Amino acid sequence: MIKSFASKVQKLSTNLNIIRILKLIGTASKKWMLISILFILIESALFYASIYLIKLLVDTLSKHGANNLKDEPMVVNLLLLAALSAILYVSVKAISAYIIEKQAAKVAEYVDDKIHRSAIALDLSFYESPEYFDILKRARDMGSDRPNLIVATMVDIAKNSVMLILIGSMLVSIDWRLFPILALFVIPTLWVRINFADIQNVLRLSQTALERKSGYMSSLITSDIHAKEIRGFGLGHYIRKKYVAIRLELLEGRLKISRQRTFKEIMTSSIATLGFFSCIAYIAIGSIRGTTSVGDIALFFIAFPQSFTILQNLSSGISTLYQNNIFVKSLFELFDLKSNLPEPAQPLPLPTAQQVDLELKQVNFIYPHATKPTLSNISLKLPAGKIVAIVGSNGAGKSTLMKLLCRLYDPTSGEITLDDKNIRNFSSTDYHKQICAVFQDFGKYNLSVADNIRFGDIHSLSRKPEEIVEAARNSGTDMFVDKFPEGYDTVMGRIFEDGHEVSIGQWQKLAIARAFYSNSRFIILDEATSALDARSEQELFDSLRERIGNRAALIISHRQSAVKHADYIYMLTEGCISESGTHEELLALKGTYYQLFNSKAGTT
Known part of the structure; x- marks a missing residue:
């Protein structure tokens, strides 16, 4: 044993x-740890003293007898000292308990x-x-x-x-x-x-x-x-x-x-x-x-x-x-645990040119613990000032490609470049500010409307409230926010008191407003109009085209209405790019793009 x-x-x-x-x-809590050690020692010493003084008191009484008046001062002194040490002991013990509670809370x-x-x-x-x-x-x-x-x-x-x-x-x-x-x-x-x-x-x-x-x-x-x-x-x-x-x-x-x-x-x-x-x-x-x-x-x-x-x-x-x-x-x-995305020892400064391209070059990707590649030999370019679309059926790898562009994963092989420099050479924090993505499963934050939009550029301290309103207007969010009694201070969702729930399409407009509020160079919309009606979708893309400037936009969708006005389209099939070109060129090929959007399948 x-x-x-x-x-x-x-x-x-x-x-x-x-x-x-x-x-x-x-x-x-270094200070409180040292204080607690000190009080442990004081408390222990007082406890020892109170017991030992009682022993001396009993020894004095037993040695000389309880009726010996000559030893009365000694007995009284021992009693007083024992009582004092006991009082100090219980006081220090109480203070020590508070110190421990405070230290534990910290x-x-x-x-x-x-x-x-x-x-x-x-x-x-x-x-x-x-x-x-x-x-x-x-x-x-x-x-x-x-x-x-x-x-x-x-x-x-x-x-x-x-x-x-x-x-x-x-x-x-x-x-x-x-x-x-x-x-x-x-x-x-x-x-x-x-x-x-x-x-x-x-x-x-x-x-x-x-x-x-x-x-x-x-x-x-x-x-x-x-x-x-x-x-x-x-x-x-x-x-x-x-x-x-x-x-x-x-x-x-x-x-x-x-x-x-x-x-x-x-x-x-x-x-x-x-x-x-x-x-x-x-x-x-x-x-x-x-x-x-x-x-x-x-x-x-x-x-x-x-x-x-x-x-x-x-x-x-x-x-x-x-x-x-x-x-x-x-x-x-x-x-x-450490992130699997390494940070460069000496990060490169972000490019300052007005027009910057984002490009994938022979990119391959396999998820951790998987054996089959999700993406194979992907090469595509997001030129400044252009709208590019990626089309594919469910499971083709569209969302995975988006994760790589956002540097949520690194490619297994190949590279992604920003202004011809590998994005791994930039600080991930700096790079993430260059990309604003609206994911298919976008976040619905039970906070104010203003916060939901502000999250698109939360680190900037110089933005004006008017810019939140402008982003809402560009995404169509203002159409329902203006009807709220508290306007942009309205809390979204029903989890908290005074919260206001809206339709999934309105939530989606709010998520798109985040992208418009962002100062990023690249906007990525992953099925970001799936819950919008045809009119709202058209107004959104008209707004995006009008205000894109030197930014680039990537539209990921399997809906023709969402991609047909893009400057260039890539067709993704089983993790590979099978076709690319404009909407008219891809229809003329009568390949997988045409089959996805032909009149029999419908043109939603």
């Missing part, structure tokens, strides 16, 4: 990475912010990976209370360790065998707790995917995203039953371990209690035989239960800390 216990301790230090946790706490806020910073820094590939979501789930499961618990537990372990040394020295002064015997009886309980904490952590790891699945089922029932379909198809109770089945499976796994742990803790706690009373019996017999002083007996009956409690608290604290190792480890796993 000793070898197994040592193995658990070694695993504890490896998994928890104590040094790194201390650095994290120090970074989050650590919690720091960890929460660092999780968000880490998530923001990662590229899109992580958000298409189940492994990443497992790590993120475990890291976020720390919640706001987990850092507090870790800080408080580590402080308690430090405090109990200091007190154990002080009180242990008292017990050793009575009889050196008392403390080792007591510790020996408490170790089995600690071993059982650490062992089952390890088992629970393994279970948590294996249950992460199921936990995420249950969370997804819960969100289907409670969120507004699928509310219409769930009620329309009567799916609520079916999904609820699946959710309950998953939760019961998770619960059964945890309860099975809890039953085993409870049984073994009863056994080890009984052993520890037996050791406790064995030590009491040893002292009691010693007092009868006159080998122990009255002061030592008083000290024993004060210090011994305290030391037993401290050892139990240490056991509980270490096992609690060990239990949290899966969350701490996942937290550091998240912090250690």
Whole structure:
């Protein structure tokens, strides 16, 4: 068992990475960490002093007798000092608890912010990976209370360790065998707790995917995203039953371990209690035989239960800390993740010319964990001042191409150039400002209309409110925003109070307004008019053509009405460019473009 216990301790230090946790706490609240250490030492010293003064008081009374008036001043002084140290002890303990709470709160806020910073820094590939979501789930499961618990537990372990040394020295002064015997009886309980904490952590790891699945089922029932379909198809109770089945499976796994742990803790706690009373019996017999002083007996009956409690608290604290190792480890796993899109050591400055082209040259792309290329040998150009279109059926690779242009992924081979310079040589932050994309699954932000539009150029501090109105006018958003009582301050959606829901077509116009508000050189619209009526779509493209200037626009669609007025069109078929030319030239070829848009298929 000793070898197994040592193995658990070694695993504890490896998994928890104590040094790194201390650095994290120090970074989050260095001042409060130092203050809490100081108060731990003061609190422990006062606790030791109050007990030792009581021992001296009992020794004085037993040595000279309670009726000896000559020793009355000494007795009174000892009483006063003991009372004062006790008062100071409880006062310092209360202040220490506040300090720990404040330190833990600062650590919690720091960890929460660092999780968000880490998530923001990662590229899109992580958000298409189940492994990443497992790590993120475990890291976020720390919640706001987990850092507090870790800080408080580590402080308690430090405090109990200091007190154990002080009180242990008292017990050793009575009889050196008392403390080792007591510790020996408490170790089995600690071993059982650490062992089952390890088992629970393994279970948590294996249950992460199921936990995420249950969370997804819960969100289907409670969120507004699928509310219409769930009620329309009567799916609520079916999904609820699946959710309950998953939760019961998770619960059964945890309860099975809890039953085993409870049984073994009863056994080890009984052993520890037996050791406790064995030590009491040893002292009691010693007092009868006159080998122990009255002061030592008083000290024993004060210090011994305290030391037993401290050892139990240490056991509980270490096992609690060990239990949290899966969350701490996942937290550091998240912090250690790095973007797959490397940043140049010395980024090139962005081109300053008025007319700049964006070009793909022999680009190939395979998604991570995939074997089949999604795009093969793609070469196309977005010239300044032109509208280019990409057409293709569903699954042809249009949205993937858009992700590459936005540098959400890098090509597997080939290159994308801006003004004949590989975009990898620019800072990704600078490059992203050159592209404004309206995705097919565009964001619907439950914030004000003004914020929804301002997100197109959120980093600029010199933009005027009138420019928001102009972007809304150019996209047709003003047609419904002007009817709102609060105008551009109206909160969109129904999640928050006073929110205003609109149709999907109006949401789409709002997303397009973001693109018009942007100062980017390139606008990419991915099926961005799919929810617009024919008139709104025509007005949008007329507006785009009129205001394009030196910017370039890329229209991605499978609708003829959205692409026929483009200056140049590329036909994408199964990840390859099969045809290219103007609308009239492609129709004349009577190839895949013609087949997609011929009169039999319709010209939507």
